[in-house]
Amino acid sequence: MKICAVVVTYNRLELLKGTIEKLLTQSRKLDEIIIIDNKCTDGTSEYLKTIEDKVTPVFLDENLGGAGGFNKGIKIAYEKGHDYIWIMDDDTFATETALENMLNKFNIVGKENIGFMCSNVLFKDDKACVMNVPTVDSVWNDYVTEGLVKVKNASFVSIMFPRERVKEFGLPIKEFFIWGDDTEYTLRISEKYASYMSIDSIVHHHMKENVGVDIINGDTARIGRYFYEYRNKFYMNKKRGLRGAIAHTKYTIKSILNILSKSKDGKGKKIKVVLNGYFKGITFNPKVEHVN
Incomplete structure (x- = not known):
């Protein structure tokens, strides 16, 4: 069973270093970490060229946004034959057992029955990260005693897809550039397959502030x-x-x-x-x- 992490990054080198470090120290070791460099200009490209341990950098000729980056990364991971593709932003710090706990949940429900599995995303202070709260299904508690909450959609901050789902449903829509690509893709899958959040697969999203997006009061x-x-x-x-x-x-x-x-x-x-x-x-x- 081959498992790959895909990280899309753009000009957040110090956070990216932390993300990679957390991925390299997972209790269940990854087979590969693919880093999609969205034409960074802050030294990220030079740094990635110095890493050899399971890290595969992919340098894009232009910034394709999060949507284009994940489209590219998932496609590469699929073509390399990975059985599970775990994707996240470059400011996602996974706890040591985040991957292991997520994989164990596939065994509870059965891989063939699951569309996707997402992590329990917390802010730096261990409170729920507002931007990454998934939409819960109307019947959400069929496996709650096993640590699973059924969801309809989730963000791309720590979410895993079996390769069979990528084969069946294709890739995130790269033309979205940013915004909604994760919602569209996860809804596309959960309309047919039950999908879950693993409550003990914990990651921390290192945003500046734990706030949602808001055009009214936005920068x-x-x-x-x-x-x-x-x-x-x-x-x-x-x-x-x-x-x-x-x-x-x-x-x-x-x-x-x-x-x-x-x-x-x-x-x-x-x-x-x-x-x-x-x-x-x-x-x-x-x-x-x-x-x-």
């Missing part, structure tokens, strides 16, 4: 990234037909009204980003890429 200098939220969410909602399109339109209008009434600055810029994402989403229709 004005980074408002441009919200374009991808409104564009990509439109794509996902359109899968539900006219009802989904109407729901996304209502969501967009509500966002604009909240910006007007609650934002302290940059109202015009924020509304422009929201509308740009919404209108681009009308025709945004990327195709799912499948592995050979």
